[in-house]
Structures are given as structure tokens and as C-alpha cells.
Amino acid sequence: MNSKKCLAIFSIACILAMTAGAADAPVSDWPQWRGPTATGEASPDANPPVSWSEESNIAWKTAIPGSGRSSPIIWKDRIFITTALPTATAVDPEKVKAAVNDIPEFARKGAHVPDKVLQFMVMALKRSDGSVLWQKTVCEQAPLAGTHADGSWASGSPITDGELLYAYFGSYGLYVMTLDGEIKWSKNLGAFKTRANFGEGVSPVFCGDLLIINQDFEGASFIVALDRKSGEEKWRVKRDEATSWATPLVIQQGDKKQIVVSATKRIRSYNPADGSVLWEIGGMTANVIPCPLTDGNLVFCMSGFRGNALLAIKLAAASGDLTGKAEAVAWECKKETPYVPSPVLSGGLLYYIKTNDGFLTCADAATGKVQYASKLENIKNVFASPVAAGGNLYVPGKDGLTVVLKLGPKFEVLSSNKLDDGIIASPAVAGKELFIRGYKNLYCIRGK
Secondary structure, three states: OOHHHHHHHHHHHHHHHHHHHHHOOOOEEOOOOOOOOOEEEOOOOOOOOOOEOOOEEEEEEEEEEOOOOOOOOOEEEEEEEEEEEEEEEOHHHHHHHHHHOOOHHOOOOOOEEEEEEEEEEEEEEEEOOOOOEEEEEEEEEOOOOOOOOOOOOOOOOEEOOOEEEEEEEEHHHHEEEEEOEEEEEEEEOOOOHHHOOOOOOOOOOOEOEEEEEEEOOOOOOEEEEEOOOOOEEEEEEEEOOOOOOOOEEEEEEEEEEEEOOOOOOEEEEOOOOOOOEEEEEEEOOOOOOOOOOOOEEEEEEOOOOOOOOOEEHHHHHOOOOOOOOOEEEEEEEEEOEOOOOEEEEEEEEEEOOEEEEEEEEEEOOOOOEEEEEEEOOOEOOOOOEEEEEOOOOEOOOOEEEEEOOOOOOOOEEEEEEEEEOOOOOOOOEEEOOEEEOOOEEEEEEOOO
């Protein structure tokens, strides 16, 4: 086994011990948004193909009805995905007109208009051949608002512990079911108006016996902890925040856990026991979307809307209000940070996209020293979050082109791979397979 492979295995083992939300899952699966370690990196045994096309290394391709930007998740022989399917039932024209008028003029071009009643659906596919095992409509309802041109009404990714599957559709409810699609319980947390009607898209996370959901919107924002088995609300804490889309990160240090949430006004860490704030600090831009991640020593938070911000916060020094406490921040960066895509952490290196552009930065996670900052040829827009697997980094572009690079401090492109479908949903990886959700299809990319 080479030294890079050993380092990858050691790094993932350490991060698994630190990310409590992922520790419930077999490391070889992809049970949640951003994978088993919540870093965007697959397990050490993952080794998907480096090259593919519509005619090569496509094990199967399954059409997904409706529209969704949620990522697929993988548990053993099953893949779970969410979508929102328009029905033939039209929404009252006056309500449609009011919804359109509620979208700011700058955001109207291409915006999805709520003119049809939707079926909010959860699907299970067979991993080996892509056949649909079951699909269940959990809710049928007219949309409360439109969404961004690149968004959907099914943008939050599901999560599973191998026993139950949790699918969160925001304003349209939380649904908890068996892996065979039987609903065990459901809950409506409220109706949430987002900034400029861009749409909802946060994913739930596990924290021990709790399911954590952060809901920042143009109203009384909150973070809530629910009992995973029953749905009983254990605590709910108000948040002084406008809309953000960053999924929380659960970190475990020894026998203690904390829940880190990145947002515009403050990055906050919460105590899972009661929701009290353990530490907080400002520094992000507006419209925070990238989720935090950790290497066990530092927690990295970043944003890139109308500005750039990246903070590497020392977990050991994080307590109370960190404002002005330079000793609590290992390093920071104020350029070339992502707006939508979340970063990837692998082998002590941090990889992130500039805004939504095809421009990639690789930095030393411990020091922030930039190893390279380079343009990715033929990729203009990146909304999906990159993933790492098999010693490589996979960066999907909106137009369906995915660039594969070698992980490491040197900029080395291995291939560029085009599919006949756009890509906004983030990929998932398990074993020798890469799963890419396009606008219309779910692809399983597998070598011979």
C-alpha cells in the first residue's frame, strides 16, 4: 500500500471519529449530503472510473421524473433520491400571478413559476441496474413560491442510518420512512419564504439520537432538534439570521459533540443537549451556502456572495464569543471562495471553487498556504459540489462536463468527461461507482 493511500485511510478514520453525524454509517456507503465523513470524500476503498461518456463506462442511466437538485444517497444495494413532479392540476392563476410578482425582477429570468400542483416524491433505485424499487408520493401540494432558475422544490438531500430514511422538503414537510418506503412519522415545521424566492435546500443531519435541521429564512429563523425515532421536538432555538442554505456539521471531540452552522451574521456552535451556543464568530458574506467541514483540529467555513470569506477556526480554542480573538483563528482568506459549491477536504488539503466559476484553489488545510489556483478549461459554471475518491477530485460543471484531477498539491488534470445532461446536484460515490444526477437522469458510472 503506497504512502498516499495510507494517509487517505488515516485521514478518513480520524475525520470519521470527529464527525458524529457520519459515524452511524458504514464507511463504504454515501448515506448523507457530502458523504460518510461530511467532507466530500468517499471511503478509502472507492475507485470510480476516471473517464466516461454517454457511450463508455455508463453502467446504467435511469430517468428521474420531475425535477430535483438533491444529491442521491447510497446505502448498501439501494440508492435514494427525492424529486418534485408537476401534476396536471393547475394552480389558481391569481396565486401564480402573485407568486411571480413576489419574485424580484433581477431573479425572474428563468425562475421556476409555481403554476402546477406538485407531487413531492421519494424514490429508491436498485444500485446494480438502476431499476426503480419503489417511489412514494409523500405530499401533493401547490408550491408556496417559485424557485431560482437553477433551483428546485426538492433540493435538500435525504439521510439514512440504514434503518430509517429521512427526507426533508422544507415548507412541504419532513418524512421519515423505512427503507421500503413505509412512512413511520412526518412533521411540518412551517412555511419558509427565502430571499428573492430562491428556494429552499438545506439537508438534515444526525447527532446521536437527534435529527438536526437548520432553517434560516426571511422570518423567525431557527435550529431544531428532533428525536430520530419519534419526531418529538427536543429543543428549538431562535436564530438572528436571514436566509442561508448551509447544512450543519456535527463534530465529536472525545465524548462531547457540537453542531456548527455557518450563516451571514455569525458562525455558531450549538450544544446538542439543549441548543445553547458554545461559541460564535462573524465574518461570512451574505447568502451562505457552502457547508462547514473539519479535519479534527480546525473547522472551515466559507462563503462567496458579493465578497469572499474563509475562516479556519481552532476547535481547541473555540469558546464563547470569538470576535477579536486572533488566537482562535488559525488562518483566513478573503479571495476566490465559493458561492454555491461546498469544499472538499482530503489528505490535509482543502479544495474549493471560486464563486460559481470553473476556477479551482487547493490550499494547505493547516496553514492556508495556496498550492495552486487554476482555471478549469471548458467549465464556465459550477453549482454542484466536487467530490474526492480513489486519489482523484471530480468537479462537475453545469453543462454536463466533469473534470477529473489528481488529488495533491500539483495541478494535474486527468480527463474531461461530457454527458448529455446538465449537472447541478452534487455527485455521490460508493465503491467503484460514481453517481451523477443530471437534470433528467441519474447515471451510474462504473468501469468494466
